[in-house]
Amino acid sequence: MKPLPDEYPREISIRWTRPRAYASVLAEGCSHDDDAKLYMISRRYSTAAPKVIYIGKTWDQCVSGRLKQKDHRERYARWRHAYPRQSFFVSHGIVKIDEGRMTRKRLDEIERILIYASSLDHTENINNIWTHRVTDAYRILNSGSRASIFRKIFLGIVTS
DSSP: OEEOGGGOOEEEEEEEOOOEEHHHHHHHOOTTTTTOSEEEEEEEOTTSOOEEEEEEEOSSSOHHHHHTSHHHHHHHHHHHHHOTTOEEEEEEEEEEESSSOOOHHHHHHHHHHHHHHSOTTTOOOOTTSSOOOOOSOEEEEEEESOTTSOSEEEESOEEO
C-alpha cells in the first residue's frame, strides 16, 4: 500500500521507556523528564499484563511536574481507591519526527491519535476516545515498553 501523492504521512517514532513506579516518578523524577514529550500511565495486577489507562503530553514542563498538578493528583487518588490491589506505572515517550519540527499542534495530534487508537476498555482519557479530529496524515511507530499500544499506527488515505 502506498499513500496518495499529496497525502504523504509525517513519520513519527516514539520510544517508550521502561515503566517506573508512579510514586517513584513523583518523588524522584526521571532522567527522561526533559526529553519526553509524551507519557503513558498503566496499571497492573500481580503478574498480569499491564493495561494502559492514560496517555498524556507535556510541552513546557517535565512529566513528573505534570503528574504533580492538581488534576493528576486527584486522578491518581481516585485510581488508587478504585484499584487498591494494583500497581501504577509511568513510561516516558521520546518523540522523533523524520521531517519537520516538533510543534504544539503536532504533539497534540500525536497524542490524540494514540488515545483514539488505544483500547476503550481501560483508558481513562475522556477526550479523543470517540474522535481524533486530526486532518494531517501520520505514520506512528512505537517501540520500547509500549504495553498495549499498537506498534504501528497509520492515519491517512492509502491505496494498494
